Amino acid sequence: MENKRVQYIDAWRFFAIALVIISHLIEFSHPFYKETWPGLIWRIHPLGRLGVHIFFCLSGYVICRGMLNESGTYGSVSLRGFYVRRVFRILPPLAFYMAFIGVMVAFGIFEAAPSQFGQAAAFLCNIEYLGNCGWYFGHTWSLAFEEQFYLVFPVLFSVMALAQKRGRLLVLVLVLSAAAILMRLLSLPDSAYYLSIFAYMLWGCLYAFFEDVLQPVLRRMPIMCWLGIGATLLATNFVALPANVVNFVYPAIAPLAICALVFGTPLRHPLVRRIFFDWRLVYLGQVSYTVYLWQQVATNDYGFDSPLVAVMLMVFVFGLAHLSYKFFEMPLVRIGRALSSQKTRTGTSTPAVFTNAQRIHSDQSLDELKC
Numbered sequence: 001m002e003n004k005r006v007q008y009i010d011a012w013r014f015f016a017i018a019l020v021i022i023s024h025l026i027e028f029s030h031p032f033y034k035e036t037w038p039g040l041i042w043r044i045h046p047l048g049r050l051g052v053h054i055f056f057c058l059s060g061y062v063i064c065r066g067m068l069n070e071s072g073t074y075g076s077v078s079l080r081g082f083y084v085r086r087v088f089r090i091l092p093p094l095a096f097y098m099a100f101i102g103v104m105v106a107f108g109i110f111e112a113a114p115s116q117f118g119q120a121a122a123f124l125c126n127i128e129y130l131g132n133c134g135w136y137f138g139h140t141w142s143l144a145f146e147e148q149f150y151l152v153f154p155v156l157f158s159v160m161a162l163a164q165k166r167g168r169l170l171v172l173v174l175v176l177s178a179a180a181i182l183m184r185l186l187s188l189p190d191s192a193y194y195l196s197i198f199a200y201m202l203w204g205c206l207y208a209f210f211e212d213v214l215q216p217v218l219r220r221m222p223i224m225c226w227l228g229i230g231a232t233l234l235a236t237n238f239v240a241l242p243a244n245v246v247n248f249v250y251p252a253i254a255p256l257a258i259c260a261l262v263f264g265t266p267l268r269h270p271l272v273r274r275i276f277f278d279w280r281l282v283y284l285g286q287v288s289y290t291v292y293l294w295q296q297v298a299t300n301d302y303g304f305d306s307p308l309v310a311v312m313l314m315v316f317v318f319g320l321a322h323l324s325y326k327f328f329e330m331p332l333v334r335i336g337r338a339l340s341s342q343k344t345r346t347g348t349s350t351p352a353v354f355t356n357a358q359r360i361h362s363d364q365s366l367d368e369l370k371c
Contacts, residue, residue, distance in 0.1 A: 008276040009058060012262050013285030016054040017292055021314060023048030024299035029310035031301070046237035050258075052142050053200050057258045059146055060204025067154065068208060071163040081340030082154050086147075088336025090289075093329055094121075094143070097293045101136050112136050123147040126197075128190065139296045145197045153205070166209040173202045180251030196251040203255040207263050218264035223272070229261045290321035290329070 026033045026044045067077050104110040112134050120137035126144040162169050177199045183192035267273045298313035
């Protein structure tokens with residue numbers, strides 16, 4: 001069962017990255033799209049945002065589920081082990097990407113300022129007043145949100161004893177969502193959006209905390225209801241909503257709807273099951289982190305005559321992601337897992353109450369399944 005859950009989550013990663021790629025290809029890669037379908041661009045742009053929001057929900061779930069498994073197995077969560085795993089999973093692919101951009105800038109092929117390198121490396125591209133990170137690092141705004149979440153939430157998990165007092169997380173989510181709504185009402189959209197992003201991740205966490213209660217309910221959801229949630233999410237991204245509706249949709253309703261869509265996936269339905277357990281989609285979801293980093297290079301407008309050049313570049317990106325994942329990322333992930341595993345066990349005498357298979361899934365959730 002654990003393996004199946006990982007598979008359908010990875011399939012969702014593929015669909016999320018597909019939304020981002022479609023958005024960037026049509027909006028940025030070539031003027032052909034603007035000339036052919038001039039009214040399409042502003043409707044396509046929100047699809048990329050929806051894809052990233054799905055990533056946030058998945059990320060919160062995966063991280064919190066892994067922490068709960070570790071807490072159940074060893075009696076506590078090793079913060080040092082958690083950060084070791086994060087470093088070995090996140091930094092090497094990003095460093096490789098940044099090194100490539102640096103070489104291209106040095107040869108005068110790309111343009112990027114030193115401050116943009118520094119801001120991206122510090123995971124601060126989501127703080128607009130610090131400066132614009134430019135095209136080649138602008139997409140790391142989403143990584144910045146995730147890293148800031150990873151920096152704070154594990155500490156809260158331990159200090160607030162969330163594993164034992166899971167109702168406290170519900171209070172935290174509601175307070176954060178209410179604060180985001182208040183910021184919008186006070187005409188502070190940037191602050192509201194900043195808070196609402198963490199709400200997406202915390203709603204994913206909340207599902208992990210109450211999975212034993214929520215999973216049976218969501219899995220009984222009729223498939224037409226599930227399809228209706230997905231259609232509604234798409235529709236809200238294709239229309240211009242009134243400001244008073246936006247004030248409530250994005251901070252509170254959208255995160256809940258996305259989590260219901262993802263975790264309510266009707267796997268009992270043969271066709272849905274076949275799609276979400278397709279090994280090709282699952283694998284493409286597994287390599288989505290590297291694809292997300294490099295798609296920014298592929299979807300830039302380089303002035304080529306044909307818009308198909310960007311599509312061919314995306315094919316190259318997926319090939320690069322496969323090689324990177326197999327020969328570069330996963331060996332480092334295994335090193336990080338081994339180091340964190342040793343640290344986790346140091347001084348821990350709590351007997352394991354989870355099975356070995358569950359412990360392995362916990363490790364994979366933290367290391368291999370990066371959103």
